[in-house]
Amino acid sequence: MADRLSRRRELFERAADTAPRPARDPYLFPVMAALVPVATSRGGEVAYPGDPMCLYSALSLTIERSVNRLAHGLPAQPSLDDVAADWGHYPDDAYRRAEDGPRSVLVADSRTTDGHVFDPRIWDDVARTAFITELRALRPKVLLLSSVSAGHRYALEMAELAKEYAPGCLVIVGGRHADETVRYRDATGTADLSWSSTVEVIRDGRARPVVDFVVAGDGSPLLDLLLRAVALVMPPGPGPTPVREVLDALAPVAAHDGTTRGAGNIVGLTADDAVLVPVRGERIDAAQLPSPYEAFSVRARFGIFTRAGSSPLGSRTAHVMTLDACPFKCTFCSESIQVSQRPTRFAVSETEHVARRIERLVDWGTEAAFFDDPVFWGGNWKAITDFCHELARLRARRPELGSFEWGAQLTVDVVLNRAKAQEVHAALDLMRENGCTYVYIGIESMAQRVMRNVGKNLLRRNPEAWVSKVREALGTIRDHGIRVGSSVLFGLDGENRETIEETIEEIGRLIDDGLLVMASPNILTYHPGTAITAAHGQDRLDYHSRKDNRPPYTYFEEAYPEVVSRLLDEDDIWFIHEVSAKRWGSTRNSAAESATPVGA
Structure with missing residues (x-):
């Protein structure tokens, strides 16, 4: 490896000496990341909300x-990290306080x-033109695309544009779609790649x-490994980086530091085949990673938070996650532990760190x-209580935090945990006292025949009818002085026009009774890897x-016609x-007015 690194340094030094214009650092190569949108219209359609935390987290290492x-500059001796992606410097505090809303400066x-992310939220002619402008100006050697399944069609188009307007650019795709569609069976040593x-x-x-690599699993350590491998074989100048050499x-590269971190799969797409490389390194917890921000x-900005009074769009809102997979096993959910098999999380003892x-x-x-989080602190009320105590100590030391507010996601049965009722009530009081003003709960349906099939965490020790449980849970949260919003999902097993009408009316009654401040209607779309997708033969x-x-x-x-629930026709929708x-x-x-924080 030492001889290889020495030869590489000499190669880049010679290229720098003969370059027509001096580079800022000839060893750093241009790179850009992009959040792939899921929407194609600037009117009447919900854009994917909030800051792109999946992408931010994956880029952190x-x-x-x-x-x-x-x-630190180039080290005295040749190093594996001589050649690296040029992400620039961390923003200073003044930049962070001033910069919100859409980015207005070219990546180049x-x-x-912060300026190295293209984040259009909508994919239309305006966004396409802006993306082409970015590619022409920067000529990235590597483009990183983060996509959910609904954005995959636009990820492919963005990759095509990169190949056209930045020749030689390596395109790497990751995000939830990759996680849902790429699996490796350790027991048999075989790859399981979804048709999608x-x-x-x-x-x-x-x-x-038009895609060179797909990364699935623990995005941050795997992407770090892949980009170091890219840098090791990348030629200086504008030429392409061979996928086979990167593989x-x-x-x-993994052996160089002695320890491989993270688990998942890297797939390289060569001209002849797809090569899957399973990575089975040490588990990495959230506290070991830099903050995504x-x-x-x-x-x-999130319209549900208004205490700061800084904008009609709502308060400037950070997304925070203590757990990136749900501990429960709802049949429809792509965040279920059954799909995200090895979640990244904070330990319940790390409340002070958060x-x-x-x-x-x-x-x-x-x-x-x-x-x-799919469920705040995984529904662990002791962790929630400890976190609120940490916030109380923080607010006592920093009285200017008095206007800071926050919200979280819980479930009906977590709130109605009879075995811990006293702890639940005390924790909800602590949440309110320490800035929690909003809780979001997935109601899904108000029809008992539908909820019977969902597999939501229906605790056997709490077997009441679902409608009664929903009403009690919402009332419990409201009685502790916290507002509640909810999501409703149409198209689950057992759904028909009668259950649709029942759900719409029952949600209306919850609103009439002041139990909900917001209700978000959603249509079931099939995600690769979920139980309902398999059961419906999709x-x-x-x-x-x-x-x-x-x-x-x-x-x-x-929602797209090709992927929505087979139990709903267009008239139903x-x-x-x-x-x-x-x-x-x-x-x-x-x-x-979106149910979750809306990014510009």
């Missing part, structure tokens, strides 16, 4: 390495890590070969936080064709859209 390399002109995966879509010719470099400004991160976010201009989900979407599907996030709007009134969220 590679950016940390790049920033350290830039700050930005010297901050980027790999299979390209391999069988449904899409052009061959993964093992020596270490490299980025908080840009989202409180310190909140303090740092406030120093950077954050006015509110939404805990986007093993060939078209998340790659670029067909124009249309109403009524565009009124619901991630029109009915849900129109009748829920009439019955729920202004409490129903829309494209203009």
Whole structure:
């Protein structure tokens, strides 16, 4: 390895000496990351909300390495990290406090890590033109695309544009779609690639070969490993980096530090085949990773938080996660532990660490936080209580935090845990006293025949009818002085027009009784890997064709005709859209007032 690193340094030195214009640092190569949108219209459609935390988290280690390399310069002796992605410098505090809303500076002109993300939220002609402008100006050697399944069709188009306008650019795709569609069975040593995966879509010719790598699993350590392997074999100048050479470099790079971290799969798409490289390293916990906001400004605003009074759009809101997978096993959920098999989380003993991160976010201009865990602290009431005590100590030391507010996601049965009723009530009081003003709960349906099949965490010690439980849980939270919003999901097993009408009416009654301040109607869309997708025989989900979407599907996030529940026809979807709007009134969220933090 030492000889190889010496030769590489000489190669880059010679290239720098003969370059027509001196580079800022000839060993650093241009790179850009992009959040792939899921929406195609700027009116009547819900854009994917909030700051792109999946992308921010995945970038955290590679950016940390790049920033350290830039700050310390080239080491005296040849090093594996001589050549690195040029992410720029971390933003200073003044930048963080000033920069929210949409980014206005080209990646090529930005010297901050925050400026290296393209985040359009909508994919239309305006966004396409802006993306092409970015590619022409920067000419990235590597483009990183983070995509959920509903955005996969746009990820493929963005990859095509990168190949056209930045020749030689390596395209790497990750995010939830990759996690849902790429598996490796350790017991048999075989790959399990969904028909909907980027790999299979390209391999069988449904899409052009415009993606070079797919990363699934623990994104941050795996992406760091992959980019170090890319840097090891990358030639200086504008030429392409061979995928096969990158694949061959993964093992020596992983062995270089003696310890491999993270678990997942890296797939390289060569001209001849797809090569899957399983990575089985040490488990990495959330506390071992930099804060996702270490490299980025908080840009989202959430209309449900208004205490700061800084904008009609709501308070400047950070997304925070203590757990990125749900401990429960709902049949429809792509965040279930059954799909996200090895979650990244904070230990329940690390509440002080999370409180310190909140303090740092406030120093950077954050006015509110939404805990986007599928279930706040995994539904562990002791951890929730300990966290609130940490916040109390923080607020006592920093009285200026008095206006800071936050919200979190809970479930009906977590709130109605009879065995811990006293602890639950005490914790809800602590939450309110320490800034919690909002709780979001997935109601899904108010029809008992539907909820019977969902597999939601229906505790045997709490067997009451679902409608009664929902009403009691919402009343419990409200009685502790905390507002409640909810999501409603149509198209689950057992759904028909009668159950749709029942749910719309029962949610309306909850609103009438002041138990809900917001209700979000959603249409079930199939995700690769979920139980309901398998049960309905939907093993060939078209998340790659670029067909124009249309109403009524565009009124619901991630809904396309090819992937919505087979139990709903178009008349049902029109009915849900129109009748829920009439019955729920202004409490129903829309494209203009989203259920979760809305990014610019």
